[in-house]
Amino acid sequence: MTSMDRNGCDETRQWLRSRFDAGGDFGAGRPAHLDVCSDCQAYLERLRALDGALMRLPEEEPGVAFEERLCAAVARSQTVSRWKVLAAACAACVAAVAAGWFLPLDATWRAWMDSASSYVPRPDWQGLPSYGVEEIQRVWHAATALLESSWAPSRASVWSLTIAAVLLLASVNAFQFMKGAHGQLSASPAASRNGMPHNGTT
Amino acid sequence: MTDVAEHTATHAWHDEAWAQERAARAQAGDAAAFGDLARHYGRRIYTHLFRLVGHREEAEDLTQEAFIRAFRFLGRYDAKRSFRNWLYTVATNVGLNALRSQRRRGQPVSLDTAPGPIALDERDTAARREQAARVKDAVQQLPPRMMQLVDLHYREGFSIREAAEVVGMSEGAAKVALHRARKQLREWLVEEQGQ
Numbered sequence: 337m338t339s340m341d342r343n344g345c346d347e348t349r350q351w352l353r354s355r356f357d358a359g360g361d362f363g364a365g366r367p368a369h370l371d372v373c374s375d376c377q378a379y380l381e382r383l384r385a386l387d388g389a390l391m392r393l394p395e396e397e398p399g400v401a402f403e404e405r406l407c408a409a410v411a412r413s414q415t416v417s418r419w420k421v422l423a424a425a426c427a428a429c430v431a432a433v434a435a436g437w438f439l440p441l442d443a444t445w446r447a448w449m450d451s452a453s454s455y456v457p458r459p460d461w462q463g464l465p466s467y468g469v470e471e472i473q474r475v476w477h478a479a480t481a482l483l484e485s486s487w488a489p490s491r492a493s494v495w496s497l498t499i500a501a502v503l504l505l506a507s508v509n510a511f512q513f514m515k516g517a518h519g520q521l522s523a524s525p526a527a528s529r530n531g532m533p534h535n536g537t538t
Numbered sequence: 539m540t541d542v543a544e545h546t547a548t549h550a551w552h553d554e555a556w557a558q559e560r561a562a563r564a565q566a567g568d569a570a571a572f573g574d575l576a577r578h579y580g581r582r583i584y585t586h587l588f589r590l591v592g593h594r595e596e597a598e599d600l601t602q603e604a605f606i607r608a609f610r611f612l613g614r615y616d617a618k619r620s621f622r623n624w625l626y627t628v629a630t631n632v633g634l635n636a637l638r639s640q641r642r643r644g645q646p647v648s649l650d651t652a653p654g655p656i657a658l659d660e661r662d663t664a665a666r667r668e669q670a671a672r673v674k675d676a677v678q679q680l681p682p683r684m685m686q687l688v689d690l691h692y693r694e695g696f697s698i699r700e701a702a703e704v705v706g707m708s709e710g711a712a713k714v715a716l717h718r719a720r721k722q723l724r725e726w727l728v729e730e731q732g733q
Contacts, residue, residue, distance in 0.1 A: 357721045382728045389673040390723070393693040396585040398598055406580045407573050409602040410609050414569065 344369040348376045356383045425505045432498040453480045557621040565612050572612070576605050579622070582694065583629045589678050589689050590633040591640065600636050604629035626694075626704045630686060637682055676726050684719045687712055 348369045355362055362380060370376050399405075457476050459469055557578070563571035583604055588597035608615075608628045615624050677688050683705050690701035702712035 353721075353724065356724055357717050359716065359720060379728075383724065385669060386673065386723060386727055389669050390677075390688070390692045392670060393674060393677065393689065394670055395581060395693075396588040396594075396597070398581060398584045398588075398601075399594065402584065402598065403577045403580050405598075406576050406602055406605060410572065410576060410605050411569070413606040413609065 345373060345376055348373065349379060352376070352380055352383060356387070422506065425502055429498055429502045433495060435494065449480065449484050453477070453484065554620055554622060558617060561612070561615060561621040562617050564609075565615065565617070572609055575621070575625075579625055580605070583625065585693070586626065586629060586686070586689055587633045589685055590637055590682060592678060596636070600632055601629070604632040607632060620700070623696075623700055623704055626690065626696075627706075630704055630706075633686075634682060672727065673723070676723055679726075680719055680722060683707065684715050684722075687715050688719050688723075691716060 344367075348367045351365075351367055352362065362384075370380065455476075457472055459472055557575060560571040560574050564575065580601060584597055584601045587600045587604070588594065591597055591600065604625075608625055611628070615621065677685055679685075680688060686705050687698075687701050687707075690696040690704055691698060696704065698712050698716065699709045702709045705712070707715065
């Protein structure tokens with residue numbers, strides 16, 4: 337190889353390297369030397385082979401039944417968080433029972449109702465006729481009388497409501513738990529049929 | 539746009555639309571929809587994490603951790619954005635954290651083979667397989683963020699901007715890192731034969 341050829345190779349390879357490193361193609365501004373030098377053509381092919389291999393980086397093969405184990409692990413983590421919900425519900429239950437025990441519910445309620453029934457609303461909205469004021473007062477008294485006669489919170493009623501709420505929460509939780517135990521994270525029917533897109537890289 | 543690029547873009551759009559629909563259902567409490575997502579992305583996330591840690595068992599554990607974390611924080615996913623990008627961001631954080639603690643413990647990342655020059659004959663299947671293995675090993679020897687950019691951009695088809703977002707870089711920094719990564723790979727895999 338003459339020194340002139342050697343210089344042509346150096347320049348061409350420098351050009352090829354800079355194009356490759358920048359991720360560009362080898363078309364525009366291609367040195368004429370490339371058409372006559374088989375060494376530089378071989379070098380270009382090696383760069384192209386590397387580019388092609390980068391585009392075809394393979395997927396790794398995980399262990400057997402990887403997806404099943406993955407879904408099971410996620411389902412297990414969900415179960416743990418459900419136990420946390422149940423623990424929070426139990427704590428709320430204890431707090432409600434304590435509230436029912438210590439708070440003077442009957443007396444407080446009675447005081448509220450007394451002040452509500454003795455209160456007479458006197459709205460002075462501009463343009464409101466007198467029969468409108470009377471109507472509002474009538475509705476107010478009917479509402480307080482209805483509330484007073486229908487329900488008064490007592491220790492027993494607060495506890496009953498709390499127990500009912502906790503039982504409801506526990507049964508919902510148990511239902512979800514049973515569902516989870518039978519493969520809650522299994523593929524949905526739509527996905528099993530044709531909803532799941534093809535995984536592009538196989 | 540070429541036919542291949544058009545097909546890839548259409549496929550990516552369909553894939554993303556499907557994932558967003560499943561993610562929305564999972565957010566609404568449909569755990570089976572999240573199962574679909576785990577099945578669809580599991581192997582790809584595993585590959586991404588395997589590149590980082592170089593151990594099959596550890597990569598499997600990290601993949602599980604990434605999906606558990608994604609499931610737990612699904613409420614934070616903004617349905618207007620790409621689910622794939624969000625999931626890869628979660629997985630990348632899990633992987634980089636693991637790598638940091640691995641280094642703190644002084645455990646080297648294990649790799650089977652050192653990079654060497656790649657075979658040239660594209661028609662020979664065995665040579666192509668050998669070439670793919672060498673390139674894969676070389677990619678795994680890049681610094682972690684650089685390697686993740688290469689994996690996301692070339693294997694997963696992320697744009698440079700998307701890949702930068704996933705690894706927590708600016709787009710400009712990601713371009714520079716990719717340039718350096720290509721240069722490094724060229725020096726490892728081509729120059730020995732080319733010189």
